[in-house]
Amino acid sequence: MSPSNLEILAYEDTPLGPLCLRRRELLSSPGTVVTEVTLNHEFLMSSYHTASEVALAGFALEMHEGRELTVLVGGLGLGYTAHEALASPRVSNVLVLELLPQVIDWLEQELVPLSAVLKADERFRTELDDVFVRLAAPPAETFDLILIDVDHAPDFPLSSANASFYTEVGVERARRHLAPGGVLAVWSSAENPTFVRALERVFGDVRVEPVTFFNDLVHEEVTDWIFLAR
Numbered sequence: 766m767s768p769s770n771l772e773i774l775a776y777e778d779t780p781l782g783p784l785c786l787r788r789r790e791l792l793s794s795p796g797t798v799v800t801e802v803t804l805n806h807e808f809l810m811s812s813y814h815t816a817s818e819v820a821l822a823g824f825a826l827e828m829h830e831g832r833e834l835t836v837l838v839g840g841l842g843l844g845y846t847a848h849e850a851l852a853s854p855r856v857s858n859v860l861v862l863e864l865l866p867q868v869i870d871w872l873e874q875e876l877v878p879l880s881a882v883l884k885a886d887e888r889f890r891t892e893l894d895d896v897f898v899r900l901a902a903p904p905a906e907t908f909d910l911i912l913i914d915v916d917h918a919p920d921f922p923l924s925s926a927n928a929s930f931y932t933e934v935g936v937e938r939a940r941r942h943l944a945p946g947g948v949l950a951v952w953s954s955a956e957n958p959t960f961v962r963a964l965e966r967v968f969g970d971v972r973v974e975p976v977t978f979f980n981d982l983v984h985e986e987v988t989d990w991i992f993l994a995r
Contacts, residue, residue, distance in 0.1 A: 774800075774876050777867050781805060781923055784867055786876060793981070800843060800878055804923065812878050815845040817952060817976040817989035818914060822849035824974050824991050825910045825950040826856075833857040834909040837942070839896030841868050844879040846912055846952075851886050858888045860908075862896040864915075869893060897930045900939040907944040914952035919960040933963040936994070940967055951992040960992060968994035 775786040782805025791797045791813075799813040810818075826834075832855045838847050841863040850859050863869050869891050872880050883889050896915065916922040919931035929935045939949055949968070951960075956973070964971045972993040980987045 775867065775871060779804075779865055779867065781865070784865065786871055791982070800876075802843065810842050812843055812845075813982070814978060814980060814987075815843075816978045817991065818842065818845040819849045820974065820976045821846050821912050821914055821950055821952045821991055822853075822910075824972075824993055825912055825948045826850070826853050828948045828970075828972070828993055828995050829909055829946065831855070831909060831946065835907075835944070836860070836910045836912065837862065837896075837908040839900075839911070839913040840864075840915040841872065841891060842914060843877050844872065844883050846914055847889060848879050848883060850910070850912070851883070851888060856888065858890070861889070861891045862894045862899060863891055864893075864895050866893055897927050897935075900930065900942055901935070902938075904942040907942055907947070909944050909947050911939065911943060911947070911949045912952075913950070916953075918953040918955040919951075919957040921955070931957075931960050931963065933966050936963055936967045946995065949994045953990045953992060956990055957992075964992060964994040970995040 770790040770792060772788045774788055777784050785803045788798060788800050791799060799811055801811045802809045834856045836850045836856055836859045838859060838861040841861045847859050847861050850856050871877050875881055916927055922928050961973060974991040975988050977986060977988040
């Protein structure tokens with residue numbers, strides 16, 4: 766760590782704004798080193814609190830009883846959702862679609878904590894693509910689980926182009942990419958009854974699961990939300 770306890774691992778411009786990967790030692794917990802991502806100068810994710818990213822895969826796996834499951838993950842991030850899916854012996858392969866090539870490069874250069882583990886798993890692969898564009902198009906293949914962690918929330922997308930996914934038409938198009946009995950799971954930092962109603966009009970079984978944890982960095986309890994539809 767540098768004297769300031771902050772190391773900038775990567776900093777590049779993207780169509781969504783400046784993207785920064787940084788590593789720092791927590792002043793409140795000496796010896797604890799975290800990796801963080803900011804986008805357009807706003808905090809996006811951290812390796813310190815990953816409960817909801819893990820739960821995104823965990824809840825979806827609970828809803829599907831099958832084996833040899835195929836999984837599509839929208840958004841690579843720091844890899845915790847894909848890692849949790851791969852931890853299940855019932856999963857045969859995980860495809861991650863990532864919009865930003867820089868994020869895939871971080872993985873390839875082993876700049877993020879789970880890089881080596883993910884790269885060593887033969888069931889794991891990444892593709893450079895927009896998951897929302899892929900799901901809006903007719904399916905070339907289907908998946909048992911589709912896990913989406915891209916936007917802050919359905920009403921707070923990183924790009925206005927993503928907004929159509931969170932409508933009845935958007936989730937109906939996404940449903941076509943699911944195999945029979947398949948599960949769609951979407952991460953959000955906030956509740957959204959409008960999105961829930963859209964899911965209920967398309968799917969037969971809809972759940973909303975809160976994931977609450979104490980964020981000691983800001984000294985408050987935080988709740989993220991997982992929307993699930995089968």
